[in-house]
Amino acid sequence: MKLTTKMVLMVAAVSMAACTNADRFGADDGAGAFDPNASANAGIIAGSASDPTSTAYFQQAVGDRVLFEVDQSSLTAGGRTTLDGQATWLLTNADYTAIVEGHADEQGTREYNIALGNRRADAARSYLLSKGVPSLRLQIVSYGKERPIEICSEESCYSKNRRAVTVLAGGLTG
Amino acid sequence: MMVRIFTALIAMMMTATLAVTSAGAQQGPLRIEITEGVIEPLPFATPNFVAENGNSAEMGAQLARVVAADLQGTGLFREIPASAYISNISDFGAAIQYPDWKAINAQALVTGAVTVSGNNLSVKFRLYDIFSGAELGDGLQFQGTTEGWRRMAHKVADAVYSRITGETGYFDSRVVFVSETGPKNKRKKRLAVMDYDGAGVKYLTDSSALVLAPRFSPTGDRVLYTSYETGFPRIYVLDVGSVQRRVLENTQGSMSFAPRFAPNGQTVVYSQATGSNTDIYTIDVSSGRSKRLTSAPSIETAPSFSPDGNRIVFESDRSGAQQLYIMPAGGGEAQRISFGQGRYGTPVWSPRGDLIAFTKQSKGRFHIGVMRVDGSEERLLTASFFDEGPTWSPNGRVIMFHRETQGASSRSTLYSVDITGRNLRPVRTPEGGSDPSWSPLQK
Numbered sequence: 001m002k003l004t005t006k007m008v009l010m011v012a013a014v015s016m017a018a019c020t021n022a023d024r025f026g027a028d029d030g031a032g033a034f035d036p037n038a039s040a041n042a043g044i045i046a047g048s049a050s051d052p053t054s055t056a057y058f059q060q061a062v063g064d065r066v067l068f069e070v071d072q073s074s075l076t077a078g079g080r081t082t083l084d085g086q087a088t089w090l091l092t093n094a095d096y097t098a099i100v101e102g103h104a105d106e107q108g109t110r111e112y113n114i115a116l117g118n119r120r121a122d123a124a125r126s127y128l129l130s131k132g133v134p135s136l137r138l139q140i141v142s143y144g145k146e147r148p149i150e151i152c153s154e155e156s157c158y159s160k161n162r163r164a165v166t167v168l169a170g171g172l173t174g
Numbered sequence: 175m176m177v178r179i180f181t182a183l184i185a186m187m188m189t190a191t192l193a194v195t196s197a198g199a200q201q202g203p204l205r206i207e208i209t210e211g212v213i214e215p216l217p218f219a220t221p222n223f224v225a226e227n228g229n230s231a232e233m234g235a236q237l238a239r240v241v242a243a244d245l246q247g248t249g250l251f252r253e254i255p256a257s258a259y260i261s262n263i264s265d266f267g268a269a270i271q272y273p274d275w276k277a278i279n280a281q282a283l284v285t286g287a288v289t290v291s292g293n294n295l296s297v298k299f300r301l302y303d304i305f306s307g308a309e310l311g312d313g314l315q316f317q318g319t320t321e322g323w324r325r326m327a328h329k330v331a332d333a334v335y336s337r338i339t340g341e342t343g344y345f346d347s348r349v350v351f352v353s354e355t356g357p358k359n360k361r362k363k364r365l366a367v368m369d370y371d372g373a374g375v376k377y378l379t380d381s382s383a384l385v386l387a388p389r390f391s392p393t394g395d396r397v398l399y400t401s402y403e404t405g406f407p408r409i410y411v412l413d414v415g416s417v418q419r420r421v422l423e424n425t426q427g428s429m430s431f432a433p434r435f436a437p438n439g440q441t442v443v444y445s446q447a448t449g450s451n452t453d454i455y456t457i458d459v460s461s462g463r464s465k466r467l468t469s470a471p472s473i474e475t476a477p478s479f480s481p482d483g484n485r486i487v488f489e490s491d492r493s494g495a496q497q498l499y500i501m502p503a504g505g506g507e508a509q510r511i512s513f514g515q516g517r518y519g520t521p522v523w524s525p526r527g528d529l530i531a532f533t534k535q536s537k538g539r540f541h542i543g544v545m546r547v548d549g550s551e552e553r554l555l556t557a558s559f560f561d562e563g564p565t566w567s568p569n570g571r572v573i574m575f576h577r578e579t580q581g582a583s584s585r586s587t588l589y590s591v592d593i594t595g596r597n598l599r600p601v602r603t604p605e606g607g608s609d610p611s612w613s614p615l616q617k
Binding site for chain 2: 108111126142153
């Protein structure tokens with residue numbers, strides 16, 4: 001977590017500097033000239049997964065989801081680690097709000113799965129709150145079994161569907 | 175006479191005995207063969223209804239087809255095709271040639287007559303008990319518009335069915351359901367309503383928002399359902415005639431789902447998720463005043479009123495896995511009624527008050543089942559990869575539910591089954607179908 005924070009600060013510092021530092025990031029060898037269309041940090045494109053303030057970075061580098069065991073809404077150790085990263089990111093990037101979506105696999109009845117998805121979303125949200133994320137920035141919703149990611153009828157798919165996904169809203173680079 | 179035969183038939187089916195009905199009080203060779211628990215359906219004939227004026231011959235044929243399909247569709251009757259007829263019915267008032275119908279083994283004969291003039295439709299019918307050589311009950315006449323011809327056919331079939339079985343009918347009824355298309359990860363859902371036999375499908379919403387589990391009001395004029403159009407699941411009430419809808423519960427920070435009407439048509443019981451917990455609430459449709467009925471930290475959901483409005487059956491995982499419980503309609507101590515191995519959900523009280531239908535999940539299979547209100551005599555009616563969501567016919571004799579197939583190309587289909595577990599058959603819908611809810615018998 002500390003490393004991430006350092007990275008964020010370093011990048012922030014660099015982005016303040018003039019683009020004459022472009023060579024340090026290995027992009028554009030020889031060009032050197034100021035290109036107003038390129039990001040000040042050549043090699044870090046605003047909004048992409050290399051931009052640590054972006055949604056894409058949150059989704060891919062931090063990890064936007066935690067998974068659950070069958071019928072369970074308790075967080076796994078790996079889930080808590082992912083949420084630690086999410087909390088840090090959210091505290092650093094304070095102009096984002098988020099909604100935590102809870103989901104269930106198809107092995108159950110419709111209403112119960114909405115309630116179970118709700119438990120999962122709430123478990124993730126409560127953990128983020130416990131790490132200091134203000135409650136006003138986090139909502140929850142449950143989709144029950146209605147929005148599977150994987151559609152095979154096997155545990156390899158079910159396990160990916162039993163999830164709580166933190167979906168960002170707001171921010172400058174969408 | 176025929177009523178007594180059928181009462182015995184249905185009692186036999188319920189208890190699955192192997193006895194043969196005794197000839198007892200009947201005259202003549204009328205007999206029902208029961209071997210290995212297989213019931214012989216009652217053979218009947220429904221000749222085309224007689225056209226009593228120039229325009230009506232086609233209508234006469236259509237009416238007879240719908241009547242025959244209703245009766246045969248119950249699994250209790252078997253139609254004798256017109257190709258077998260010795261006599262024909264060309265004059266509604268003429269005497270019946272009983273020997274001709276006896277000879278082709280028609281035990282019941284339904285005759286009718288139809289007059290079409292402009293938009294007006296008039297339908298008459300008579301029912302004959304062939305082996306007694308007499309009419310069974312009085313002839314009836316229905317008047318209406320040509321647009322309502324199917325309903326009139328269903329009303330004829332309901333009258334025939336109820337005279338022969340001693341039960342009220344269920345054919346003049348509608349089903350509201352979710353019509354769905356697309357793969358499981360991009361499914362589009364919208365609300366639809368149709369006649370119970372699949373005719374006359376009409377869409378009540380578009381598929382722009384996820385909609386789930388519609389339920390008819392006690393008079394069939396409104397539908398409760400859950401919609402994600404605000405971005406959160408919330409319960410709505412929709413007027414079927416005008417298709418106008420409004421949200422019933424819109425509390426910030428909560429979600430609502432699983433609504434059902436009380437028999438008074440004013441109170442709605444539903445499930446609300448606040449924080450981590452899901453509980454059962456009621457709300458008054460007019461005043462919007464809500465009342466919380468359960469407060470356990472477990473999940474309480476899928477509530478359903480008894481037909482007298484005094485009790486609510488629901489599912490709860492307070493014991494560690496989903497089971498069924500009954501509590502007073504105002505809340506209070508709940509009694510557990512399900513005790514078998516597996517998980518029980520989606521309980522629905524029969525309109526007759528005698529049984530509760532449910533979805534059961536056990537050893538990786540799903541079943542639709544019924545049990546008595548005290549939890550005894552549990553019977554599983556179906557078994558498959560995935561069956562869910564029973565709804566009762568108006569007379570409490572048939573259950574409709576949906577079945578999903580396994581795998582990536584999964585499709586959802588509506589099915590109906592008799593409460594004896596017999597006569598499982600699909601109900602055809604234009605697209606995939608799920609979450610059916612059966613209306614009361616229409617007036």
